[in-house]
Amino acid sequence: DVKVTQSSRYLVKRTGEKVFLECVQDMDHENMFWYRQDPGLGLRLIYFSYDVKMKEKGDIPEGYSVSREKKERFSLILESASTNQTSMYLCASSFSDRPSYNEQFFGPGTRLTVL
Amino acid sequence: GDSVTQMEGPVTLSEEAFLTINCTYTATGYPSLFWYVQYPGEGLQLLLKATKADDKGSNKGFEATYRKETTSFHLEKGSVQVSDSAVYFCALTPWGYQLIWGAGTKLIIKP
Numbered sequence: 001d002v003k004v005t006q007s008s009r010y011l012v013k014r015t016g017e018k019v020f021l022e023c024v025q026d027m028d029h030e031n032m033f034w035y036r037q038d039p040g041l042g043l044r045l046i047y048f049s050y051d052v053k054m055k056e057k058g059d060i061p062e063g064y065s066v067s068r069e070k071k072e073r074f075s076l077i078l079e080s081a082s083t084n085q086t087s088m089y090l091c092a093s094s095f096s097d098r099p100s101y102n103e104q105f106f107g108p109g110t111r112l113t114v115l
Numbered sequence: 116g117d118s119v120t121q122m123e124g125p126v127t128l129s130e131e132a133f134l135t136i137n138c139t140y141t142a143t144g145y146p147s148l149f150w151y152v153q154y155p156g157e158g159l160q161l162l163l164k165a166t167k168a169d170d171k172g173s174n175k176g177f178e179a180t181y182r183k184e185t186t187s188f189h190l191e192k193g194s195v196q197v198s199d200s201a202v203y204f205c206a207l208t209p210w211g212y213q214l215i216w217g218a219g220t221k222l223i224i225k226p
Contacts, residue, residue, distance in 0.1 A: 004158070042204065042218040043159075058213075090158055102147065102208045106158035 003027070004107035006091050012113045019078040021110050023091030030095065032074035033104065034058075034066060037088040049074055081114045088112075117142040117209045121217035124202075128195055129225050136190040136220050138179075138205035146207040148172075148181050148188040149214070153202045162190075162203070200224045 007022035025032065031050050035043040035058075045058030047066040055066050063085060067075045074093075078085055088111050092104040122137040140148065147166045151159040163172030168183035177192045188205060205217040 040218060043216045045213065048213065092159075102214070103149075103161050103164070104159075104214060106160065108156075108158045 004091055004093055004105050006089075006107040006110050008110050009108060010111050010113075012115065013078075013081050014115050015082060017078075017081050017114075019081050019112065019114075021076040021078075021089055021091075021112070023074045023076070023093075023107055024072055025074075025091075025093040025105070026072065027093060027095065027105065028071065029093035029105070030071070031093060032068065033092040033094075034064075034074065034076045035090045035092065036060070037090055037109070043090065046076065081112075083114050086112060086114045117146070117207065117215050119205050119207055119215055119217035121203075121205050121220050124219070124221035125223050126220060127223045127225065130197055131194045132224075134190070134192040134195045134199075134222070136203055136205075136222070138188045138190065138217060140186050140188065140205075140207050140215075142186075142207055142209050142215075144209060146209045148179070149206045149208070150177070150179055150188070150190050151204040151206060153204065153219075155201070159204065195222075195224050197224045197226055 004025045033048040034046045049055045049068045065077045088109050090109045091107040094104045118141045120139050149164045150162040152162045153159045163174040165172040165181035171180045179188050179190045202219045202221050204219045206214045
């Protein structure tokens with residue numbers, strides 16, 4: 001069974017802290033994504049990666065960075081957490097860039113609260 | 116730019132009612148269209164997809180038809196169950212890696 005796992009389901013951090021969210025997939029997918037999900041706004045893409053050490057900015061990259069040192073792992077970093085980064089963070093991966101096969105597989109999400 | 120518009124929720128229905136969740140899109144070219152579902156406390160999972168005009172995607176009793184003339188991909192189910200309560204997202208992929216997402220529609224089914 002295909003799987004995307006995220007390091008934490010719930011996380012509480014203080015303003016100014018550096019926060020690491022980890023995502024691991026076991027499907028040998030080339031593409032990995034980080035989204036944030038907020039009520040009424042749907043999913044917004046933060047960053048994505050189409051290969052090891054490659055990254056591309058999504059729609060809302062400000063305040064975030066990413067790291068992909070190994071194919072199966074994609075990390076999201078909040079350099080200095082702020083209260084407006086309180087949200088649900090979803091990681092996803094996909095196998096191919098051909099639209100017909102572009103199903104994304106999602107992890108369970110990390111609900112981050114910044115106090 | 117490309118976009119997806121879904122009907123606002125929540126949508127509240129009684130068990131065994133007929134369901135329609137509207138989705139319309141704006142895109143150049145020939146995108147693929149998707150419906151994803153998010154059950155409470157879980158990540159999203161693909162419900163169904165269609166890759167070209169007039170294709171019908173179906174899964175778990177849900178159906179959606181890719182209508183290029185009306186730029187729509189409405190989700191339907193003939194008889195909903197309490198277990199269908201979830202948030203439903205319409206999405207399209209115009210090119211390459213990314214998906215363009217609708218805002219999501221929360222569905223509540225009452226017994």
